Amino acid sequence: MAPLPPATLRLSVDTDALAHNWRALDTMSGSAEAGAAIKADAYGLGVATCLPALRDAGARAFFVAHWSEVPEAIAHVPAGQVSVLHGPSNAQDAAFARATGVKPVINSLAQARLWIDTGAGACDLMVDTGINRLGLSMHEIGDAAVAQLEIDTLMSHLACADEDSAMNAGQLVRFREAVAAIPARRLSLANSAGIALGPDYHFDVTRPGLSLYGGIQRREHEGVIRQVAQLQAALIQTREIAAGESVGYNATFTASKPMRIAVVCLGYADGFLRSWNGASLAFGSARLPILGKVSMDMVVVDLTAAPDLKEGDWVDVPYNLRNAAEHTGLSQYELLTVLGKRWQR
The missing domain is CATH 3.20.20.10 (Alanine racemase)
Incomplete structure (x- = not known):
């Protein structure tokens, strides 16, 4: 093979x-x-x-x-x-x-x-x-x-x-x-x-x-325990959408203006559940809001804050456990133990 x-x-x-x-x-x-x-x-x-x-x-x-x-x-x-x-x-x-x-x-x-x-x-x-x-x-x-x-x-x-x-x-x-x-x-x-x-x-x-x-x-x-897990996901497609176009299942996000967006290889099969809807990924200090719903294998993000990102680039998944728990409603235990097998460790 x-x-x-x-x-x-x-x-x-x-x-x-x-x-x-x-x-x-x-x-x-x-x-x-x-x-x-x-x-x-x-x-x-x-x-x-x-x-x-x-x-x-x-x-x-x-x-x-x-x-x-x-x-x-x-x-x-x-x-x-x-x-x-x-x-x-x-x-x-x-x-x-x-x-x-x-x-x-x-x-x-x-x-x-x-x-x-x-x-x-x-x-x-x-x-x-x-x-x-x-x-x-x-x-x-x-x-x-x-x-x-x-x-x-x-x-x-x-x-x-x-x-x-x-x-x-x-x-x-x-x-x-x-x-x-x-x-x-x-x-x-x-x-x-x-x-x-x-x-x-x-x-x-x-x-x-x-x-x-x-x-x-x-x-x-607080101030004693350090973050251990660092997660990154790759962009697998970028595209332009026009005002009035929607993104993802159930069309829960509709663009109010032309936008550049990216599909990221990350979804609930990887432990990134729909409770992450409304969160942001990151590229350096730039926030990349998630648009629409998290899917099984992918999310879509807004590239307005990082317009030069291209297919194959990597973005950070915010995994400070306390902050992530507050956003998702998941326990810090769940956030770690639901991570799937597709992560390259």
Whole structure:
């Protein structure tokens, strides 16, 4: 097969900014060690790119969600540094954990018994302190199966850490109750936003995720967390339209004067959803407003501010996560994880 032509979508990861963000969050974690959530292909930015940068910055505890995410992770770090958050659902999962050496996170009494019955060994344990997702309920922490586990990290997950909510303090109280009842080598409660809640929430290991990749959830992150993802898309056609002509599906934009416009190779198949309608792309300091609706594979922009652009030129996609979230109504998590496969990384 002939080699593929160059891509018309580029996603670059600023690994220096990524390493800076981990070091900043590690410093904010005080005496605790900052780990790194690398689930969902490092929040859409690529484990193969991000994990070595995080490892080299100093991270030693890594968290994935699915068993399918394990092979790529352990290609870069020792298996014992990787925890699988969804835990073992069957004997095959347990066998895979032992064969690779990664740690399952036990989330229920059923998982605890499965892990014990298939041979036990080191694991992590999630206790639910109020988010009501995965994790042992508080009334289950005294069960005999829990006492048989060899727990490396006892953890819970905050529901409202990005807000100044009374729920944070309530979860902290319940986590301390679990800590008093369950022996473990290490303790972990705080996610990215939880780190900013202060030392009471840090314990031994923090688990930053979104903020590693440029997400800003609390004021304490402002001026500290740097943008990591830089996106560019190519112009694939330019054209002139007359006053009265419309652009795109449903003719939602009609030109009031003659205009020079460009079709950009970018659409909702690439994670650039219709919630971006009304936004602008950029060329240097020039803003290029999107005209009409975002399509599956393309958008159309106004070239008035950059009239010399031509087919094959590249424009920037605004991906400051906080600003993008405000415009689109998407969460900062979604903005990263919806990015598709066509980006050349």
